[in-house]
Every structure is written in structure tokens, then in C-alpha cells.
Amino acid sequence: MAILGSGLIVAGLGALALTRQSQMSMNMWRNAREVVKVDAGECVFGQGDPGDVMYAVVEGRVDIALDGKFVESVGEGGIFGELALVEDGPRNATATAALASRLARVDREHFIFLVHEHPTFALQVMSVLAARLRRANARA
Numbered sequence: 077m078a079i080l081g082s083g084l085i086v087a088g089l090g091a092l093a094l095t096r097q098s099q100m101s102m103n104m105w106r107n108a109r110e111v112v113k114v115d116a117g118e119c120v121f122g123q124g125d126p127g128d129v130m131y132a133v134v135e136g137r138v139d140i141a142l143d144g145k146f147v148e149s150v151g152e153g154g155i156f157g158e159l160a161l162v163e164d165g166p167r168n169a170t171a172t173a174a175l176a177s178r179l180a181r182v183d184r185e186h187f188i189f190l191v192h193e194h195p196t197f198a199l200q201v202m203s204v205l206a207a208r209l210r211r212a213n214a215r216a
Contacts, residue, residue: 105132105153108180114138120157120171120179127160127167129183136177141170148211149174158201161187 111134114120120131120138131138132155140147140156147169150156156171161184182190190197 105134105180108132108134108182109186110181112179112181114173114177114179116173116176118173120173121167123167123170125167127157127165129181130155130157130161130187131171132180132182134178134180136173136175136179138171138177138179139174141172142168144170147215148208155201155204158204162201162205 112131114136121127123142133150133152135152137152138150138154138156140150150171157167159165160167161182191201
């Protein structure tokens with residue numbers, strides 16, 4: 077994983093929107109302060125790893141697996157790893173780049189800033205969590 081660059085914290089928060097796949101608007105992440113590059117097949121984090129950041133897919137696609145079984149793909153504008161910032165605990169899934177990808181990295185400090193300063197961000201994260209919970213319950 078290589079850090080590509082930095083910029084402003086966030087731009088375009090007024091344009092937040094969820095697509096049918098519960099993905100965040102690309103405007104949200106276009107000026108993220110830290111973007112990392114991952115190669116196809118590279119593990120972003122593993123199930124059981126400690127979690128202190130979430131990611132947004134700026135470009136590419138990341139596959140999520142639970143206990144070695146594919147769960148979902150997160151495409152451009154989507155987020156993953158957010159549970160680590162909502163509760164303390166190890167990662168509950170493995171995230172692997174399906175394609176070469178650029179990921180906005182959001183640490184706890186940045187996450188708290190976004191929740192505090194932009195309540196719609198918190199609502200978007202809750203919507204993503206709720207959608208994933210519904211899908212998990214449907215698989216059970």
C-alpha cells in the first residue's frame with residue numbers, strides 16, 4: 077500500500093448521496109487528505125486485524141470476505157472498514173483489492189470531525205451499516 081498524496085479534508089458534502097448499492101458520493105472523497113494505492117490482489121486488512129481506519133474507494137474495487145467467503149464488492153464511492161471506527165474491536169472481515177485501487181484513508185480523528193461537522197455523513201455511514209446488516213441477516 078502506497079500513500080499517493082494529501083489534500084483538503086473533504087469537499088462537496090452538500091452533494092452526499094447514496095446509490096442503490098449504498099455507496100457514498102465520489103464528491104465526498106475527491107480531496108481526501110490521505111489516499112493510498114493498492115495493487116489488485118493486495119490485502120487492505122485481514123479478518124481479526126486491529127482496526128483504526130476506514131476506507132473509501134476513490135478508484136477501483138475492493139472485495140470483502142467473511143471467514144474466507146465472498147460477501148460483497150465495494151466500488152467507487154463506497155466505504156468499508158467503518159465498523160472499526162464505530163466500535164473498538166478487531167476487523168470482522170477481510171478486504172482485498174479486486175482491481176488496482178486508490179483508497180481514501182479515514183482515521184478516527186478525521187471520522188469524528190466528519191460526524192461532528194457534517195451530520196449527513198453520520199447518516200450515510202449508518203445507512204451503509206444498516207444495509208450490510210440486512211444483507212447479513214438475509215444470508216443467515
